[in-house]
Amino acid sequence: MSRDERIRILLVSIGMYGQKYLAEVTEKDVGGDVAAIVDVAPDLPERFPVIGEKGIPVYRSLGAxxxxxRADLAVLSSPIHLHAEMVLECLKNGANVLCEKPLCLTEDETLKMAETARKTGRFLAVGWQLNYDRAVLRLKQDILEGRFGRPLRFRCVHAVRRGRKYYARNGWAGRIMADGREVLDSPFMNACAHQFQMMTFLLGGTMESPVRVTSVQGELYRGNPNVENYDIAALRFQTEGGVPILYYTAHPLKTRNLGQDGVAEFEHGRLTWGRDGVFRMTMDNGESICYGMDGSTPVMQKLYDAVRCTKEGTAPLCGPESGLAHLCGVRMAQLLPVRNIAPERVTWLEEDGDLFPCVQGLEETFLTAAENWALPGEIGLSL
Ligand SMILES: NC(=O)c1ccc[n+]([C@@H]2O[C@H](COP(=O)([O-])OP(=O)(O)OC[C@H]3O[C@@H](n4cnc5c(N)ncnc54)[C@H](O)[C@@H]3O)[C@@H](O)[C@H]2O)c1
Structure with a gap:
């Protein structure tokens, strides 16, 4: 396929996140056009007038x-527990696939999808946008080349406020099971997964692979009593090679966005990063190195990379194995006990027509624990 040829893009599910792909493909020139949309929601043409304006066909199933x-590229933003079977169906029907993160629920599913992609000669890319970020890629290259010496320990605080509307938008948010299948939804599994996945990616031994996670210690809580799974997590993972990763994430908090606030210590320097997408390395010899000062990579770079790879017959770097450490971490964390936060410690905040549970003192607890490279209970803090 030549670079100028336009590819046919199938958009699978255009819910809260998938509609961003619809907007990108219909409002910008991404190098391809929407062949069709597959989604079961009955009211899509009313919600998205562009469907009628551009005459985009809508199907209720991939089979239909x-x-x-046919499509050259299928972009999946469907519920997590439907990804595996949808990915397989798209690959078997000759489409390359860009599937939203997290790819699936088990390592077996990951390997099966990877094998099917290999056999069909199509790629399976995953939408972990930070793995497409040019600053992150340059940083990883330098880590792999040993520019900062051995990595010693990594941590990040990343929590975003989520309230009633977020949980009410579908049947799987905050659920352990949905439609009789595992979904394990939580801030760690889903909305705040990126920073953890990125740290495992940065510690991986090759440009493609993440480090392996070997064990977890942690504290899980349920602040929002309407959530089935946990919605607050403070976790310490050990990884192959001995670099611990501490991660603090939650939904029931007063602050809209807490973090990202990341620190990675190396033999010869200290890396910090925040919400501005800039990674700042301060070396012990006083040298400072910045990644991302030239402007951050757009979140939708993943789509542009997937379109380019479709035309070239290559594959994006962020393949099926990219999320394995995160998946392994999610499954390990899921086995930890969950404590309910006492209702008197939860206040309910009404804002923007939504209702948010806020656990008192959560922000301070996370920030103090992170500063001390500790889980809250280890330094006498409790929620
Ligand atoms: N990369 C990111 O930053 C980011 C951000 C948010 C969500 N996501 C990911 O995007 C995916 C979707 O999340 P969401 O929050 O948009 O979910 P959502 O529940 O808001 O939307 C899901 C969509 O899937 C449709 N759907 C349900 N069953 C279907 C079926 N059988 N066939 C086709 N369509 C079906 C629904 O009608 C809905 O339109 C998840 O994997 C999530 O983790 C990624």
Whole structure:
């Protein structure tokens, strides 16, 4: 396929996140056009007038689409527990796939999808946008080349406020099971997964691979009593090679966005990063090195990379194995006990027509624990 040829893009599910892909493909020139949308929601043409304006066909299942048509690239933003079977169906029908993160629920599913991609000669890319970020890629290259010496320990605080509307938008948010299948939804699994996945990516032994996670210690809480799974997590993972990763994430907090606030210590320097997407390395010899000062990579770079790879017959760096450490971490964390926060420690905040549970003192607890490279209970803090 030549660079100028336009590719046919199938958008699978255009809910809270998938609509960003719809906007990108219909409002900008991404190098391809929407062949069709697959989604079961009945009211899509009313919610997205562009569907009628551009005459985009809408199907209720992948089977119905592939019976009549074909696509060069399928972009999946479907519920997590549907990813594996949808990815397989797209690959088997000749489409390359960009699937939103997290890819799936088990390592077996990951390996099966990777094998199917290999056999069909198509790629399976995953939408971990930080793995497409040019600053992160340059940083990883330098870590791999040993520019900062051995990595010693990593940590990050990243929590975002989520309230009633977020949990009410579908049948799987905050659930352990949905439609009789595991979904394990939590801030660590889903909304705040990126920073943890990125740290495992930075510690991986090759440009493609993440480090392996070997064990976890942690504290899980349920601040929002309507959530089935946990919604607050302070976790310490050990990784192959001995670099611990501490991660603090939650949804029931007063602050809209806490973090990202990341620190990575190396033999010869200390790396910090925040919400501005800039990674600042201060070396022990006083040298400072910045990644991302030239402007951050757009979140949708993943789509542009996937379109380019479709035309070239190559594959994006962020393949099926990219999320394995995160998946392993999610499954390990899921086995930890969950403590309910006492209702008198939760206040309910009404804002923007939404209702948010806020656990008192959560922000301070996380920031103090992170500063001390500790879990809250280890330094006498409790929620
Ligand atoms: N990369 C990011 O920053 C980011 C951010 C948010 C969400 N996500 C990911 O995007 C994915 C979707 O999350 P969301 O929050 O948009 O979910 P959502 O529940 O808001 O939307 C899911 C969509 O899937 C549709 N759907 C349900 N069953 C279907 C079926 N059988 N066939 C086709 N469509 C079906 C629903 O109608 C809905 O439109 C998840 O993997 C999530 O983790 C990624």
């Amino acid at each position: 689409f592939f019976e009549r048509d």
